Amino acid sequence: MIHPVDTLLSLVLLSVLFSFGTSRLPGLIKVVAFQGVVASMVPFFIGHDMSAGGVVFTVATLLIRGIIIPLCIYLAIKKVAIRREVEPIVGYHASILFGLGLIVGATYVSRQLNLPAISQYLLVTPTAVALLVTGMFFLIARRNAIAMVLGYIMMENGIYLVGTTFSSHVRHIVEFGILLDVLAGVMIMGIILQNINKTFDDVDTALLRTLKE
């Protein structure tokens, strides 16, 4: 029978594929939110023992990453009228193809690695790798600043997955770190985004190319 962890992770992978195809920001935000929720649930089902503090941490993470941050961003773009396009550098179809290839690649890579801690879950490693690369992909291949932030969050999801599942050692401190990171980081990015939008009436990073040699 299939393990619940793998079920969750397959959902995450699905969200990854979706995200590649999404062209509108609200859609992307929803995808990321969903991804955050699902990814944050993984620790409950994975074998490691859960202390009370651990539960609190995990729940907090879930709330923040799954709900608060996406909501903030969503409201932000609702309030200020900014373009809803993610303004791709790489086109959607190409992106989807890339996504498929990525998942295959990730699976292949994870075959190479031997991880005793999580040998029984097939999908952990592929998903983590996929999330990481997807995040990178969004950072590189989307001009819209918000899309980039979302990509960053995805990357953090990936790292979260790695941190929480791969080893039992650092669980909480890793979660704490990521929590702080995402929270503060995204907040400040949000502020900067606000300013960018105020200054340029747009969050298209093509406008941010003046500083160069």
Added chain:
Amino acid sequence: MIESVILWFLAILIAPFFSAVILKVKAFFGGKKGPPLLINYYTLIKLFKKGSVYSNSTTLVFKLGPIISLATAVTVLMFLPIAGYTPIFSFNGDVIFIMYIMGLGRFFTIAAAMDTASPFEGMGAAREAYFPIICEAAMFMILIFFYRLTGELQLASFFTGGNTLGLWNMAGAPLLFIVIAFFIILLTENSRVPVDDPATHLELTMIHEVMVLDHSGPDFGLIELGSFCKLFFYATIISRLILPFDFGVPAFGFALFVLGLFIVYLAIGVTESVIARYRMDKVPQFVLTSFALAFFAIIISLEFIK
């Protein structure tokens, strides 16, 4: 010692006479009678009798010019073995000293010429500074050759007694080159045709004569004497080279030496009469040939001395 002093004195006295020989030869080729053989003495006496006129732009250097040029020429003669006799002074390395002493003379002649602010003399000075550079190179080549043979840096060891003959025995063939090379150097250093024409009427084409335009009276006399001595110096060496034979009898040796001198001066006269003066930009090639000759001589001599 004493006879070498006498010889030295004689050399200074007799130098003007031989220079007159050249004039005679040229006159002969020109189908003229030419001046008397003592003409140079008359000129000198005449000059020494006169007073002088100095240009306003000249300084002390101008007066130093003649003095130093004569002094150097005379000093050089002191180191020269005349007719195979040991010179008054001689030390290992005196050749280098002699060459640089001549350079000193040249320095002051040039300086004196530049002192007058005359464009013509400047022109002459420039040429006087230019050609001897190559000459010196050639001279040192010849010196290297001699050193290769004798292992000495001393005129005496080349030209006294039987040494010269020894040279011939050691490396006769290359020595021929050396003689020719040295003759070319002689023509250049003493500003004779084909390098320079002392007898031309146009200052633009002169080297040495134009440099002394502003000298007059005794100063000019000193300069003239100096140039006679200089020419005599080179002539002596060549005459020794071409007639190196050394018999016990002094008188015989002298005769031979004087004969050699005559040959040299005749040769100069003949060259002056048959060759026209080169264009100034051709002169360097001409001088370089002497350098090349000396160089070949050395290369060949490598075969002779193993």
Added chain:
Amino acid sequence: MSQFFMAILIIVFGGFLALLLARQAKLMKLIAVFSLSAGCLLGVIDAGTKLMGSDIYTASFSFLRVFSLGFQMDGLSAFFLFAIFLVSLLATLYSFHYMDHAQKPLRVAANYFFFSLLIAAMALVVCSSNIITFMFSWEIMSLSSFFLVIYNYESAENRRAGYLYFVFSHVGAMFIFVAFGIVYGLTGSFDFTAMGSLTETAKYLVFIFSFIGFGSKAGVFPFHVWLPHAHPAAPSHISAVMSGVMIKTGIYGIIRVYSLLDFNTPVFGYIVLVAGVISGVLGVVYALGQQDLKRMLAYSSVENIGVILIGLGIGMVGVSEGNPLMAVLGFAGCFFHILNHSLFKSLLFMGAGMVLHKTGTRSIDALGGLLKNMKITGATFIIGSLAISGLPPFNGFVSEFFIYFGAFKGIALGKTAFVMCIFAIVGLAVIGGLALACFTRVIGVVFQGEPRTSAAVDVNEKGATMLISMLILAGACLIIGVFPGALIYMPMKAVSALGLAYGNIPLEPFYQMTGNITQSAMILFAVVLGVIALRSFFYRGKTIGKSGTWGCGFTQPTAKMQYTGSSYAGSILEFFSAAAPLTVEHSPISGRFPLKTDYKSRINDIAELHMGTLIVRPVLFFFDKLRWIQHGDIHLYIGYILLAIILLLFFI
């Protein structure tokens, strides 16, 4: 060595004082000059006494707990110290009146400050006995001299000079770093003495690198490009020091490394010799082509470095060929020429400084007839020129005489050495001839004839200290030229410090040589006196007339009609046009009756010409091509990070 360090301290202290007292200019100058010259005097005495004896003094200070700043003063160091302190002393004296017109007291103070640093650094360079000390003093030397070069930074030309010098000295230092790095890398010791224990290949490398590094400081031909720019830019007493002694520290480096490597391959000798001949000949050719008085002197320094290197090369070849006499003669000539050149070159620069100071121009063709108003300057300058052309009875001749002797000793040797020696001798001969042409030109155009422009009309030569130091130097040139025997022990001490396996060298043969020189000089003097007597005899009671120069029939000669320096040098330069291409610019003649036209000609230094095209341009091109990396797009930047990781993951 305490006396030595005392001298250094006094000098540096004087520099600091100058900086502190910058406000009251007169006092500052007085104190600075006083303490600097006091320190130099102490140093000269110290070095002189050390040269008398033959024992080695060492001192060492702990540095950063584990390292040490080592100093060692042997004959070689003492010899260089003597020259350094002597020239610096006279230059300091000279500066007292030379710097008097400067309106900016602060800058004058800075000048004295860095001057003191320069002197101290030079002294320390020649006394340091390990890598750290050496590089430290070396870099201080470069830095301080840089500030001295850009003293007059208002003119763009001087700024460029300073920049060139800065870059060259730094790159040179880097080469030296490499050489020493190899030494440390293979021996693991900062001590100079470790060099001896290297492998042969390493020794070759070390020598090559250090030769390039030191050569760029000394101004050896392809690396001399900075020199003719920097030396004229500095104030004249600084130029005197830089040309007189600072570039010699480069020579010192070469000699020191050579003696430390203690490796008798002929190759070193050949390299040095060829480099010497090339820089000698080309240096003097370029000097002949210059229109700037001080730049011409700078190029003639390149020439003299060439002569020094020829001597050095002869010495090295002698060592490698196992011919002691040749070796000692070569080295002795080299050292003697180092001393002599520092004397007459600083003399000439001081003369040039006087001319610049009074006429306000350095352009040779703008001057003329200065000898009438500047008797002492002119006379000393002529003496200097005679000396630098290597004519007897002046000191230049002595050193060249030694070098010639050494070279001739090499004639008897086998093939390559033989060819090298021929090369050396002919090179020396050509150098001598060209130098004569070069300096007759300067004297003739600058000091004789008629003033060519108003700049040269009614000048004076006020400034006692300037005249004094010039007179001292001129006197030294003559005295050494006549009585070289008195100083022969100095170069000999330096030679014996090289650690050649000849024991202590017998001085008799050299005393004999110097004796001959003295004798012949005496003869010359005697004859000259005789001729003067004769002349005055002829002139007694004669009428001496005055009139204009005979214009060959032309009655209105003007100063403009004089032969200019350029025309004087023209035909010779044509002969060397392959190495010294001439560029001529003049506006075309227009109209039926052309009124005014202009003509500019310049001699190009091929090294400078090619440096731009072969090194600078390619480098700039390469880096320009790389500039797109930073092209502003954040996506690309993040891409770099990804790329870096992916690439690195391959190596796990």
Added chain:
Amino acid sequence: MVEIIFLAPFVTGILAFFLPKAIGRQLLVGTGAIHLILSLLLWKNRSVPIFENYFAVTPEGLLSLLVISLLFFLISIYTMAYLKETDLKSENIFTGSMLLFLSTMTMVTLSDHIMVMWIAIEATTLASAPLIYTYRTSASLEATWKYLLICSVGIAMALLGTVLITLAMDVGNVDAPLSFSALTGVAKDLDPMWLKAGFVFILVGYGTKMGLAPMHTWLPDAHSEAPSPASALLSGVLLNCAYLGIFKTHKIMHAAGLGDFSGTILIVFGLMSILAAATFILKQKEYKRMLAYSSIENMGIIAFGTGIGGLAAYGAVICMIHHSLIKSSLFLSSGNMLLGYKDRLIENTGDMAARMPKTFVAFFAGFAGISGFPPFGIFIGELFIIVGAFKTGHYVAAGIFILSMCFIFAGFANQVMKISFADFINKDDANTDPKKIADPAGTIPFKEKASLVWPQYILLLTSLILCFFIPDTLYQAIIEAVTAIGGGIK
């Protein structure tokens, strides 16, 4: 009670947000002074922190801590004067972030736990972002955006690396606290593959922060857009903090016997950074960017030295200390230049020697120091690095190193000559009144207050003194630090 050192500035920082300007400035200097005293005390007796498994007092940490507090103190003095000259809209945000920045950086130097170190470094990013955005211009906005995003991505990589190292523990069945010191102890048993992977990620991550090419891209923008005191802090201290992370990881690698692997990577990145610096210094148009690139160069030098080890590692640490001192002084001087010339472009500056003599002295001395001239310490450092490189047989690397140093010097010197000596044409009155250009200082409406130049002088003086005389404790600390990565005198 070691933690007080970073807690104190944290508190004052929070306070500064709400206090009026004037008090904020006082607070800045006051905190600086306290911080300096505290760290000196800590230097005297290395007391044990409360949270032992999170914080520790390591020699390398102490070194950077001392540098930090000294620099911050002097910079805060400068900042007071500087803020008087310029009117910032949101000054208390600036001062507050300065203090928070200080506290986070202090935390970095003291943290021993891998994750804590990571968190602290991330925190420095967040704390310094407002500093860069101080001027509220679109350019500064862009700079901040790039800084934030690129560094966050980099830091994320570092986080991944940290996790991978824990993985290496799992795979190697090691159970130890996650602190650098503990890990260094058990390094032998860690799984080499995952350890390497971890190092790679950490290097790239912290390397991004440290400004190693090709991850340096944010650095010139941030440093040139930030106000000069902030740039001084960023370049003088922040980079060292990032370097600390790499250094400690390298220590683990070395203990695990993988020193060659990490060393080689460090050497490569070092050389790449130096080359990158050369590329952009050669034709640089803005002096602050030029200084930023020179920081990249020096980070490259430090990485290079660390990678080579031996004497070079010693040299690298010396370089790090002196670079902080000199570079921050240079950035402060650049602040004066900005006040004087009102322009960042080199072509609009000039003749500083006559117009701003005091600043000129500081600036030129700093230039001489940074390009490795004695009597400043970097000379010693570079000497050791070069000879060390030869000692370990990295001939090619040393060759590239020296060559690019030459290029950098050529470019740097060219620009500095322009700034210091070239004729200054003031755009405003060039066309109106040539006389005004002629007279020095006439066209610069700027007074060189003592507090605007003395901090630089003190910094340079410190470097100068340290070049001749190095206190025993300091020396011991350096040796302790470098021996852990196979460095040392012999």
